[in-house]
Amino acid sequence: MRLRLVVVFLASLGLGTGSAVQPPPPGMPSPGPPGSQGQATPPRAGAPGPGEAPATGTAILRGIVVAADTGEPVRRAIVRALGPGTSGVTSTDAEGRFEIRDLAAGRYSLSASKGGYVSIQHGQRRPGQSGTPIDLRDGELMEKIQIALPPGSVITGRIFDDFGDPVSGVTVSAMQYRSVSGVRRLVMAGGEGGTARTDDQGGFRVYGLAPGDYIVSASSQNMSMMMPATRDDTPGAVSTYYPGTVNPGEAAHVRVQLGQETAGISFAMVIARMARVSGRAVSSSGEPVRGAMVMVTSTHGPLGPMGARGRPTDPDGTFTLTNVAPGDYMLRVRPMAPGGPGAEAAFVPVSVGAGDIEDLLITTRTGGTARGRIVTDTGAAPPFETSAVQLGLNPLQMGTMLMSNPVARVEDDWTFEVTGLFEPRVVRGGVRDQAWTLKAVRLDGRDVTDAAIDFGPGQTVDDIEVVFTDKLTSLEGTVTDDRGEPVVDATLIVFPGDSELWTPMSRYLRTSRPDQSGRYQFRSLPPHRDYRIVAVREVADDETRDPEFLATVRDQALRFSLAEGERKVQELRLTGGQ
Amino acid sequence: MIWIGQSSDVRIYLLTLGVLCLLAPATAQPRAGGQGLPPRAGQGEAPAAEGTSAIRGQIVAADTGSPIRRAQVRAASPDARASRVTITDAEGRFEIASLPAGRYTVTASKGGFVTLQYGQRRPGESGNQLDLGEDEVLDKVVLPLPRGSVIAGRIVDEYGDPVTNADVMALQYRYLAGARRLVPGTGSSRGRTDDQGSFRLFGLTPGEYTVSATLREGQGAANANLEADEPSGYAPTYYPGVPNISEAQHLTLGVGQEQTNISFGLLLTRLVRVSGRVVDSRGMPAARGAVMLLPADTLRTGMGGMNAGGTAVRGDGTFQFPGIAPGNYLLFVRPGGGGGRGGFGGALGDGEFARLPITVGMDDLRDVFVATAPGAVAQGTVTTDTGQPLPAQGRQVGITAVGADPSSPVGSTPARMADDGTFELRGLSERRLIRVNAPAGWYLKSVLLDGADVTDTPIDFMPGTTSSSLRVVLTETTTELSGTVIDGRGEPVLDAAVVVFAADEAAWTYQSRFIQAARPDQDGRYRMRNLPPHTDYRIVAVQGLEDGQAGDPDFLRSIARDAERLTLAEGEVKSVDVRVPE
Known part of the structure; x- marks a missing residue:
């Protein structure tokens, strides 16, 4: 199984390699609300922690970038430190040295890149893996950080x-x-x-x-x-x-x-010669759909350089797509301009073989509407601003969003309304720069926090209650080996014991890496009775969410529970052979 | 010397200058289409108007005469709303059938060759159109493609190490917005260096080139532990390694010539941080916007896409560019969110935006304060000159407000006419001209604002204002001017162009409707439609007219001497033969 599939690079040099997951360039907005766990990208060390406001600080990172094969310094490499709401970027000098200053206290991921080399995070050991986060205190000067760039x-x-x-x-x-x-x-x-x-x-x-x-x-x-x-x-x-x-x-x-x-x-x-797909689009009232965009996107094929291309419908609603390669697609009909609540669209799976597909009749329908309000778990008025709330209705599978992801805006009375929903959505939310997190999403008395809400045509789902709490959990500790030495080269996985919860969007599934001193932390995990935690080496981040993989490590994992607001310290030992 | 050259892509620049394409982050390139592969024709295009005529011919190599297979051939007729693409077979032959009658431009392209219009003889000029009648087959349409020229080399840093991902461009002077400007040449004239610092620009037309190399923002960053005046990054550099275009060494490329040793080093400069914050008209931080820096030079030189950097506005309204070279820039702020998928190319819609010139010196520039303002809104109606409503099938009318000032690019956000004839343009700023994409057979007659004729007078849109008295008048009757271009013996001349322009220099404005140029078709006949009625035009035939050159006031002055007078009344259909001056 994948855990044992280890391609160890440069083991003799003891240096990290692998293709990096590039942190976003500084200044770019952080991807998605902090509470949303649906992405399969590795959790970023240094994601905004509760209570940490973005600011400049006084900590400094110093180090050197070298070529992993020769050990020679690499000049003019770009070094980035991405941390809680702040980031710093610089380039190395003629001796390969860099310094990033004015950093606030927190956890940072540090990465280096230069043309001709594989971009890498400090502490990364293999492709698809995160690096070692660097934990900085106020005014701390951390030096002698070495990042080794493998030749590309x-x-x-x-x-x-x-x-x-x-x-x-x-x-x-x-x-x-x-x-x-x-x-x-x-x-x-x-x-x-x-x-x-x-x-x-x-x-x-x-x-x-x-x-x-x-x-x-x-x-x-x-x-x-x-x-x-x-x-x-x-x-x-x-x-x-x-x-x-x-x-x-x-x-x-x-x-x-x-x-x-x-x-x-x-x-x-x-x-x-490829296929031609043609037909007619009509609205739910039978009117021909004019001036809507028809396009096909591949459902199982590669997410590649070919974007979806489309063509507007003619005034009589007919459309023709030409040169469609064989494969499975989702054919979409959607309005060209962003429509209001009444906007209609259609999504039809289409399987294209060698022959043309003609006379398709597509009927559009209106999307669903989600309405609800933000509350706190105590029922007291929220102490934060409505503008600080980041609320998203995410589809179950990223990359298959049928319409643009409606990010909800919270009104002054703490209600929200999102229209144009065409597939099941999971409600996710967070509060920017505040020590609050999503506790639950309720609908008609049911807990739908980890379930998707489905929308029939034109259906309004009302009374969605999004509950935030400030009783955050915290799980931290140190990972040591048999000799009691801190372990840096490991990945920690927290997952629920119940395999039913091992879904791609699961809030209960997290990975992280220990920092330079072997200390790890998980903030704002949802309270749960049956968590497991395990430290493994040599695993890529996207493998850690794979149910097959989790099944192999469940039994050797340490079991623990987290109550609401509990701050737990859990030391971990990485035994030989793991 | 007559050379068979390439041109059509320059037209693309004329359009894009008015549209905010300048601000698109510079990625890859080519305007010369699917080089030699049968087009994927995008999934999604239905056949346009169908007819019974056809164009047949062959694509060959200009130097050897041997056929070029899998060349892409396009026949386009804006009048007939037809545009078709096909590829040549193993003998280099093509046939484009089921075409409606009309005047067509035929263009052929293949990787490694220069893209050429039928009848084109020189770089930078248009070809001859083909007048295709009903049920007619035009045969023997042969396009001899010249071999493309190549510029290749390496870009290095001050240590001689390769520079990766530098943006290298081969620039030529072309007419753009009424003046000669340095623009990326046609063909694959733009490339990125690889890990060895190597680049290869190909498919170039012969001529004189300036080569530039730039390392874009994000590739270099201010280094915190340097002394104040130590360089930390690279400035745009021109072959053979100079900072200014005026000092650059020109490369002269012959047909099919390769210059593969064009290597030079990037010039060091100090990169500084530029940071500040953006507030909107209510004084709130403008979260989720996008900020872009455009070198002030770009507007004069027309180098599309050359931005110094783009970044997003953070949640608290602040932004930071980590490494910008000193110089003069224009800073643009555009709203983000919603349609801001592409950030800089998205529709402005209801967002607020701002632009201000800034000068970056040798020190970090902090606290740049930018206040955005909402775009102006213009509402109006589309009517016909007869008062009759537009016919049902002619309801796809698009209205745009194009920028009137070539040195100040603005986005042109189109609006669609609603069923009741009304339209609303949003996100307007600066000086604009209202233009229309009318259905077939209809033309713009005039644009009225509060009753005043502003068809050719730019409207100044102030932020936050709403005007609701625009009237766009369409007409079915328009002027048509045609005739034959002849030589001294009265024989038709194909290698010429006809230029018609209003005698009054005041009408020689950017995008003026009172200037048109056309080349004759295969029989020497030219045609111009929709020139505004005017009593004092000049008409003249010239040779070697470059695309866009007719917009140059200096050029118009130089040809006015040989020009004849011409008047056009409203709706007049006139026939005027034009003699080529000896």
Whole structure:
């Protein structure tokens, strides 16, 4: 099982490698409300903790960036520290040294990047893993931090057409399978160097890759929605995977070694006639749908460089999509401009084979509406501002949002209303910069905190009660090994004992890494009687949410409970062989 | 010397300058379409108007004459609302059938070659249109594509180490918004350096180039532990390594020539932090907005997409750019949230925005205070000149407010006419001209504001104001001017262009309706529609007209001497043959 599947890089040098999960550049808004746990991205060390206001401080981080293979300093590498509401970025000097100052106290993730190297977080040991958070106190100076950048690997080759002529302007990407909201999908895996366009000789160079196996995809980029239809018999270029198949499942893996160039990954794009999907869209009242956008997006295929392309319906509601490659899609009809509560849309799964699909009749319907209010668990008036509340109605699976994610705005009387909901949603929320967290979501007396609310056409779900509490839990401790030494190279997983709760959006599932002193912390876990906690080495973040993996570690995990508002200290021992 | 060149993409720049595409973060590039692969034609386009005519021909290499297979061929006729794409077969032949009658531009492209319009002979000019009648087949439409030229090299830093992800552009002077400006050339003239610092720009037309390299914001950051005047990043640098365009060394590329040793180092500069905060018109922090810095030069030089950086406004209204090179900039703030998916390209809608010039010196710039204001709103109605309502099938009318000032790019947010003929434009600012995307057979006759004719007079939109008295008048009758371009013996001339312009220099404004240029079709016939009725036009034939050159007042003055007088009455259909001056 995956726990044992360890590709240890540079074990002899004792340095971290792997492709990084890049923290967002500083200044970008943090992704989603802090209470929402639906993302499969690794929880960021240094996510806003309760009670920590963003501010500048007086702590300083100093260190050096070196090349992992030679140990030589890397100059002009970009170093970022991402922490609770603050961040700092700098570049290394001629000796590879960096200093980031004016940091507030808190937990930071530190990352370094430079072209030609694999971007990495400090303390990261393998691809897809978070780094070691750095815990800083006020005025603390932490020095001698070393970040070792592994040399990036390279894939080169040429793309041809079916005549053997080189093709330019093709987007080539290095892709890997990753777990996205619990579903394994093929995603672009190479960071900024992982995608390239072919030149006039059809040549491409993809760089900065972490060692591993990749699937190389080639897709011809085509452009604007104003492009007209081709004739029925004109073939189109289909996204092709090395060594020349349109089916990712049949693609050959390209293995790259650390810092090596794998050349000769040349192949021809498949050029074939693709299907035409046509039909008519009518509204729920039978009127033809005019000027709405019709598009198809792949449901199981790769999340790749091909975006969804669409075309507006004609005045009589008819539409034609041409050059659709075989596969499973979600066909969507949605208004071009953001509509009001009455806006209608349709979402229909469509399976495209070799033949055309004609005479589809799509009926749009109005979306559902969610209404409710924010309350505190004591019933007292909330002591925070309505503008501080971040409330979201998230779909069960990220990446499949059928309409734009309506982020709810809370009115002055603490009510909210969200329209245009077309699929089941989970209510998530948090309070910015305050020591409050989501306790429960109730509907008609039922607890729906971990259940999705479904919306029939035009249905209004009223009286959703979103309960916040300030009785936050806290779980912390130190991880030590047999000799009592703090362990830094581990990942901690907190999960519920009940496997029913091992869902991608589960609030009870968290991972974190110990800081530089082996100390870990989990803030604002929901109270629960049967938690397990385990420390494992050598595991990628997206694997930790995999139910198969959790089943293997459940029995050796330590069992504990967390009551409301409880602050628990739990020391952990990592025994040999784990 | 007549060379077979490329042009059409310059038109794209004319459009995008009026639209806030300048502020799109610079990613990849090419305007030359799917280079040689059959177009995916996006899923989603239905056939446009169908007809019974066809265009057939062949694409060949200009130097050898050998056929080019899998070249992309497009036939487009704005009048007939038709646009088709196809690819050549193994013999380089193509056929585009079921076309409605109309005047077509045929363009061919293939990676490694220069994209060319049928009839085009020089870089930067348009080709000849093909006049296609009903039930007609035009055969033997041959386009000889010249081999593209290449500029390749490496970008290094002061240590000789490769610089990755630098934005390299091959710039040429082209006419844009009435003046010669430095813009990225046609073809794949823009690229990013890889991990070895290497870049390759290809498919370029021959000519003179300036090569620039820039490391965008986010790649360099102010280093806290440096001495105050130590450099910490890189400034935009021009081959062979100079900071100013005026000192840059030009590269001259012949047809199909490769210059592969264009390597130079980026110039060091001190990057500073630029930070501040944004409040909206109520004095509240403008959370979820987006801030962008555009070098002030860009507007004069027209280098689309060259922004120095973009960042998001934090929840408390503050923003920070970690590393900006000293210079003059324009700072833009746009509302975020909702449609701000792309941040900088999204519709303005109800959001507030701001723009202010700032100068970045050698020290960190803190406390930049920006106050946004809501865009103006303009409501109006669309009517016809006869008072009759528009026919049912002609109800797809789009109204836009395009920027009237080429040195001040603004977003143009289109509005759709509602069923009752009303429309509402939101998010307006600066000086704008109201323009219309009318249904087939209809044309803009005039735009009235409170009864005053503002068709060609920019309206100044003040923030937060609402005007509700716009009237857009459409008409079915419009002027049509056509004729044959002839030489001294009365023979048709294909290698020329006809320019019609109002004699009064006051009408030579940006996007003026009183200036049009057209090239003759395969029979030497030109046609211009919808010139406003006017008593004092000039008409002249010129050779070697570059796209956009007709908007240059200096050029118009130079050709006025040889021009004939022309009047056009309302709705007049006139035939005027134009003789090419000896």
